[in-house]
Amino acid sequence: MSKKIILSGIQPTGHLHLGRYLGAIQNWVKLQEDYECVYSIVNYHAMTMPYNPAKLRENVWDLCYNLLACGIKPENLSIQSLIPEHTELGWILGCMCSYGELSRMVQFKDKSEQVKVNDKDMFISSGLFTYPVLQAADILLYKADFVPVGKDQDQHLELTRNIATRFNKVVGKEYFVLPETIYTNLPKVMSTADPSKKMSASAGDKHNLNLFAPEDQIRKQIKSAVTDSGDRTDKMAPGVENLFAILAACGDLKIHEELLLSYHQQTMQYSALKDAVADAVIELIKPIQLEKERIVQDKKAIKEQIKQSSASIRLRAQQTLQEVKELCGLI
Ligand code: TRP
Numbered sequence: 001m002s003k004k005i006i007l008s009g010i011q012p013t014g015h016l017h018l019g020r021y022l023g024a025i026q027n028w029v030k031l032q033e034d035y036e037c038v039y040s041i042v043n044y045h046a047m048t049m050p051y052n053p054a055k056l057r058e059n060v061w062d063l064c065y066n067l068l069a070c071g072i073k074p075e076n077l078s079i080q081s082l083i084p085e086h087t088e089l090g091w092i093l094g095c096m097c098s099y100g101e102l103s104r105m106v107q108f109k110d111k112s113e114q115v116k117v118n119d120k121d122m123f124i125s126s127g128l129f130t131y132p133v134l135q136a137a138d139i140l141l142y143k144a145d146f147v148p149v150g151k152d153q154d155q156h157l158e159l160t161r162n163i164a165t166r167f168n169k170v171v172g173k174e175y176f177v178l179p180e181t182i183y184t185n186l187p188k189v190m191s192t193a194d195p196s197k198k199m200s201a202s203a204g205d206k207h208n209l210n211l212f213a214p215e216d217q218i219r220k221q222i223k224s225a226v227t228d229s230g231d232r233t234d235k236m237a238p239g240v241e242n243l244f245a246i247l248a249a250c251g252d253l254k255i256h257e258e259l260l261l262s263y264h265q266q267t268m269q270y271s272a273l274k275d276a277v278a279d280a281v282i283e284l285i286k287p288i289q290l291e292k293e294r295i296v297q298d299k300k301a302i303k304e305q306i307k308q309s310s311a312s313i314r315l316r317a318q319q320t321l322q323e324v325k326e327l328c329g330l331i
Contacts, residue, residue: 007144009042012059014201017208019189029071069292082310085317089137136160148182171327192225195238250280
């Protein structure tokens with residue numbers, strides 16, 4: 001039996017931090033063993049918010065090196081703008097998606113507010129509004145069975161299934177499979193500086209642990225992590241919970257268990273927990289950092305390789321688009 005297909009997309013914005021790695025990329029790497037995977041660096045999506053062209057280009061390639069360093073296989077990696085079928089299918093699907101559906105997207109509401117907060121003279125692009133249609137195209141173009149994404153993308157996945165269903169109805173054929181979200185038990189990593197916030201690059205440097213930061217910076221950031229105000233109540237404070245979650249997610253289960261026990265016995269020092277977390281994080285990211293050092297020694301070759309892989313992934317996209325155009329009465 002042929003392998004099931006996985007597709008996921010990642011925006012080339014901000015740097016790769018521990019939350020993104022533990023919450024998504026590590027899982028992407030594992031999925032490559034059992035599925036046929038297409039991972040797309042979605043640079044068209046990154047233009048939907050105010051952006052800087054030179055920075056976008058730089059971010060795309062840097063993300064490329066970073067993903068490869070994490071263990072994404074080059075043949076599974078593509079750049080969205082090198083495969084014009086994404087936008088072409090996006091147009092077709094846009095005609096099968098209602099204005100009302102797009103108006104209900106929570107991410108659109110959040111992000112359009114963000115645009116105004118950052119700069120009140122900035123406009124909200126129509127690309128931001130139709131963003132979920134392009135995402136549906138990314139997924140349906142490869143007839144993906146599964147899409148590994150976080151909970152925040154549920155609404156976009158639901159919309160993708162609605163668009164696929166409508167398409168099938170219009171053309172009178174069960175052409176698109178309805179993609180499902182892959183749910184895995186991934187940790188939600190919070191900011192160490194403010195554990196009420198999700199770890200993210202956009203919130204600022206102190207709110208995320210950059211996977212490629214030097215060791216002393218990582219140690220310093222973890223040392224200054226917010227824990228609790230001293231009075232330990234029955235319920236673990238969010239900052240402490242987050243440190244334990246990071247420790248477990250980095251795979252140090254034995255130390256995790258020992259520290260948890262002493263925490264409950266009220267004998268644990270927070271400095272011991274922080275040291276353990278820092279050690280675990282460093283151990284996890286060291287080989288990734290070394291691999292990146294190796295990769296960036298020949299950027300030209302890597303760029304060539306990803307252009308090649310995008311070209312071969314494109315062949316599949318072209319096949320789908322040909323069929324879609326025939327079904328839609330366009331050719
Ligand atoms: N919207 C996704 C995010 O913000 C990124 C994305 C774009 C995506 N296209 C996709 C995710 C296709 C999964 C599949 O994270």
